[in-house]
Amino acid sequence: MNQRQQSILQLVAEKKKISVNELADITGVSVVTVRHDLNFLEQGKFLKRVHGFAVAINSEDTETRLMTNYSQKQALAEYAASLVHDGETVFIESGSTNALLARLLGKKRNMTLITVSNYIAHLLRDSECEVILLGGIYQKRSESMVGPLTRQNLQQVHFSKLFIGVDGYHPETGFTGRDMMRTDIVNAALQKCSENIVLTDSTKFGVIHPHPIGPAHFIHRVITDQQLEPNYQASLSEHQINMALV
Incomplete structure (x- = not known):
């Protein structure tokens, strides 16, 4: 583009x-x-x-969020895609950078992508890969599936990598989300014993939202940009979280 x-x-x-x-x-x-x-x-x-x-x-202004730091988010998505190998089954949660990642992975035929995001599933409707959209309560404003049915569906699938977005991170609170029901699904997915990867730009660091994501030791890797401040890098290192600064 x-x-x-x-x-x-x-x-x-x-x-x-x-x-x-x-x-x-x-x-x-x-x-x-x-x-x-x-x-x-x-x-x-x-x-x-x-x-x-x-x-x-119309998808919760996803296109507007995509265009905010678009080049940076595209670079993050490209790096994340480079970690995924043919034949893997990958869970992609939701968010603008994850949507860009889904576009890239959707070009691979020998790939299974699981998501709770109807927006991402729609993006992949013409893709070569296999797409699994988990069911549940349809949260219209985010075009995501949430609730106890989605949690049950999560127990029926397995995946090697999980990519999630976050709304905030602070050393005192760890990773946090704005929406309780979406955060609940993220936390359920984190417990599936896959490689759990946070994909987000550095603007989310220093921000606190109500709902905890984690605990921090559930997160194995953070992919973010080179603007991440040293104190947040140190905080992630204390939790033994690998970092990729793209």
Whole structure:
């Protein structure tokens, strides 16, 4: 995705619906070029095209979050994808960086991806890999499955790696989440004895949310960016958590 396409996606995410002509005026390129860009973005499931307009895909503003530090999140996702081998079964929870990871892993035929995110499952509908979407209560605002049925479904599957997003980390509280029901599912998944990996950008560090994720020794690896401050690096090291600063 080039810089102009990133700008177009940001405009679509902000306005929800914008015409091709307006995008051409703003970006300073021809309508034909904009249409080529929109074709590329639609094929990547970043947006939809409707009768001369580009329309944001409504999924708890996931597209807006994708565009926040997009290049950085893409780099994190690419590093995470490099850890996954053909033939593995991987659980991908939810979140914008995890969605980018799912796009990359979805290109592998010999792969099984398990998720509770309907958004991620939708992204993978044309992929080569096997996709397992766990059932449960459908939390509409996040497009995720939660609740006791989802916990039961978790007991019926096994996976070698678990990728989760977090909403916060502080040395005093450890990893935390904003949503109680989604955090409950994350904690259930952490107990499955896989390799548990936090995939998040460094802006989440120093932030505290109500619901604990962990305990910290359940987390084996953190993949984040090089802006992570030394005190948080030291805190993760104290818990013997491997770090990859991308």
